[in-house]
Amino acid sequence: MSAPPRVLTVAGSDSGGGAGIQADLKTMLALGAHGMSVITAVTAQNSLGVQGAWELPVAAVRAQYRSVVDDIGVQAVKTGMLASAELVEAVAELIGGTDAPAVVDPVGVSKHGDSLLAASALDSVRTALLPAATVVTPNLDEVAQLTGVRVESESGMREAAAALLAYGPAWVLIKGGHLSGDAVDLLTDGAREHWLRAPRLDNRHTHGTGCTLASAIAVGLAQGRSVPEAVAAAKEYVTGAIAGGFALGGGIGPVDHGW
Numbered sequence: 001m002s003a004p005p006r007v008l009t010v011a012g013s014d015s016g017g018g019a020g021i022q023a024d025l026k027t028m029l030a031l032g033a034h035g036m037s038v039i040t041a042v043t044a045q046n047s048l049g050v051q052g053a054w055e056l057p058v059a060a061v062r063a064q065y066r067s068v069v070d071d072i073g074v075q076a077v078k079t080g081m082l083a084s085a086e087l088v089e090a091v092a093e094l095i096g097g098t099d100a101p102a103v104v105d106p107v108g109v110s111k112h113g114d115s116l117l118a119a120s121a122l123d124s125v126r127t128a129l130l131p132a133a134t135v136v137t138p139n140l141d142e143v144a145q146l147t148g149v150r151v152e153s154e155s156g157m158r159e160a161a162a163a164l165l166a167y168g169p170a171w172v173l174i175k176g177g178h179l180s181g182d183a184v185d186l187l188t189d190g191a192r193e194h195w196l197r198a199p200r201l202d203n204r205h206t207h208g209t210g211c212t213l214a215s216a217i218a219v220g221l222a223q224g225r226s227v228p229e230a231v232a233a234a235k236e237y238v239t240g241a242i243a244g245g246f247a248l249g250g251g252i253g254p255v256d257h258g259w
């Protein structure tokens, strides 16, 4: 039997199983990849929010990464919650030195408003992490945090994409899901522009959406798809996952990976 594509997530753990490392590994399994994990932080978390977060030492993150990459090897890497400037810089250096595409989800604040990245880390995201990204996948809050551009329309998404491309990622995927109307995303490398549209789904159980999308893109890249192909397939996967999102606990439930 041939080995499945190997995909690595570098992200935080969500004890509730809806987002972070847990969402990443579920997505990778559902899409036929072998998922591996470098844990950057542990959160105590459920459907109501994040009750606590503890980052791991930089040495522990580096050691996990080397263990995986030096023996098993990776065909794509996805990064999520990186918590601090020190971890952002270490991870940027690690992925910059690895010959595999990197999908960077610049995780800032959770849907409940809990901060997953120190404000002091934003500069390191801009100057160290973004230049190492094959694709960066911010939502509109993260766009505003990173560029100062407050997107209120589709033309604003173009302006935001240009501001992010200036930091050096190969592609930018601006997720416009927080605007009203259809869920519209803009994928661009500065020369080509792809608009991805999906009908807005009336489901509040969307915990883990961003992690799922970025992981699905990483699987597509590991399978040898181009960035536009991988993003289009990932958008289809996440739309199905949101459609199946279900209530769990007393708050916002997770997207579904078994549909």
Ligand code: PLP
Residues within 6 Å of the ligand: 011, 012, 013, 014, 019, 020, 021, 043, 045, 080, 081, 107, 109, 110, 111, 112, 116, 206, 207, 208, 209, 210, 211
């Ligand atoms: N917890 C962890 C560890 C995450 O990485 C993320 C998102 O990337 C979240 C929580 C937030 O997920 P959501 O905003 O979908 O609720």
